[in-house]
Amino acid sequence: MNFDRYRVKPGKRVRLAKRDPSDRALFEGSKEDAVIRTMELTDRLEELQEVLYAESKQKLLIVLQGMDTAGKDGTIRLVFDGVNPSGVKVAPFKKPTEEELSHDFLWRVHKQVPGKGEIVIFNRSHYEDVLVVRVHNLVPKKIWKLRYEQIVDFERLLTDTGTKILKFFLQIDRDEQKQRLEARLAEPDKQWKFNMQDVEERKHWDAYTKAYEAALSRTSTANAPWYVIPSNQKWYRNYAIASIVVETLEEMKIRHPEADPGLATVVIE
Numbered sequence: 579m580n581f582d583r584y585r586v587k588p589g590k591r592v593r594l595a596k597r598d599p600s601d602r603a604l605f606e607g608s609k610e611d612a613v614i615r616t617m618e619l620t621d622r623l624e625e626l627q628e629v630l631y632a633e634s635k636q637k638l639l640i641v642l643q644g645m646d647t648a649g650k651d652g653t654i655r656l657v658f659d660g661v662n663p664s665g666v667k668v669a670p671f672k673k674p675t676e677e678e679l680s681h682d683f684l685w686r687v688h689k690q691v692p693g694k695g696e697i698v699i700f701n702r703s704h705y706e707d708v709l710v711v712r713v714h715n716l717v718p719k720k721i722w723k724l725r726y727e728q729i730v731d732f733e734r735l736l737t738d739t740g741t742k743i744l745k746f747f748l749q750i751d752r753d754e755q756k757q758r759l760e761a762r763l764a765e766p767d768k769q770w771k772f773n774m775q776d777v778e779e780r781k782h783w784d785a786y787t788k789a790y791e792a793a794l795s796r797t798s799t800a801n802a803p804w805y806v807i808p809s810n811q812k813w814y815r816n817y818a819i820a821s822i823v824v825e826t827l828e829e830m831k832i833r834h835p836e837a838d839p840g841l842a843t844v845v846i847e
């Protein structure tokens with residue numbers, strides 16, 4: 579499968595209106611077929627993660643970003659379903675605390691990056707510092723405009739020191755968000771997810787779109803690429819992300835560590 583179609587080429591200017599959030603070009607079968615294929619992929623992910631953990635050399639960082647309701651939590655639940663929690667961690671980034679705000683914006687982020695053998699999934703990330711911060715003028719422009727380069731430098735530090743980085747923007751459209759918010763309002767088992775703040779943020783859809791376009795255009799690099807994942811259909815989003823994560827782990831050529839030669843002579847009485 580060629581997921582390059584969703585990968586943002588370094589230096590390329592992203593126009594989200596030109597990308598179809600309902601695209602499903604890389605899966606030919608039915609939704610049911612895709613769900614089965616995704617389960618096979620998550621089984622494979624489970625095996626690969628175990629070897630990554632056993633080898634304890636390389637690191638994988640996955641960044642999830644998207645408008646409210648785009649499916650960041652759902653992706654984590656479905657794609658990383660069976661992995662061994664010892665080697666996988668989810669790091670959510672909320673509104674920064676006083677202490678976090680008193681440091682540089684990467685301080686809280688750097689503390690959460692994966693160590694050897696680990697996978698860390700960022701549910702939101704340092705990109706909020708050029709998204710919500712830019713949309714709501716939480717710091718002056720002269721500060722946030724420097725952050726694109728600071729982010730690229732920070733991610734280069736991570737990739738230079740053995741971390742593979744994958745960044746996914748879960749793209750939905752405005753209508754899809756409306757339907758998902760309405761479902762959260764109407765269905766009792768979804769009401770806990772409803773947040774008035776999301777209704778407020780929705781009013782800034784166009785400003786967020788511009789902020790995302792700037793971030794995607796300026797921070798996609800060969801070693802830390804952005805993928806714009808069509809996410810109006812949850813099954814396609816899960817299939818695409820599971821495929822890219824598995825493909826990436828396969829390319830990392832992780833191996834079980836060599837067994838100690840002495841093991842051959844061990845006798846268990």
Ligand code: AMP
Pocket residue numbers: 671672673674702703706707710711716
């Ligand atoms: P949720 O992901 O739904 O739990 O919401 C987390 C909230 O924290 C979102 O509204 C984010 O925009 C907000 N948030 C995350 N990082 C930052 C940041 N660096 N500055 C301001 N708000 C942030």
Ligand code: MG
Pocket residue numbers: 646647773776
């Ligand atoms: Mg939310």
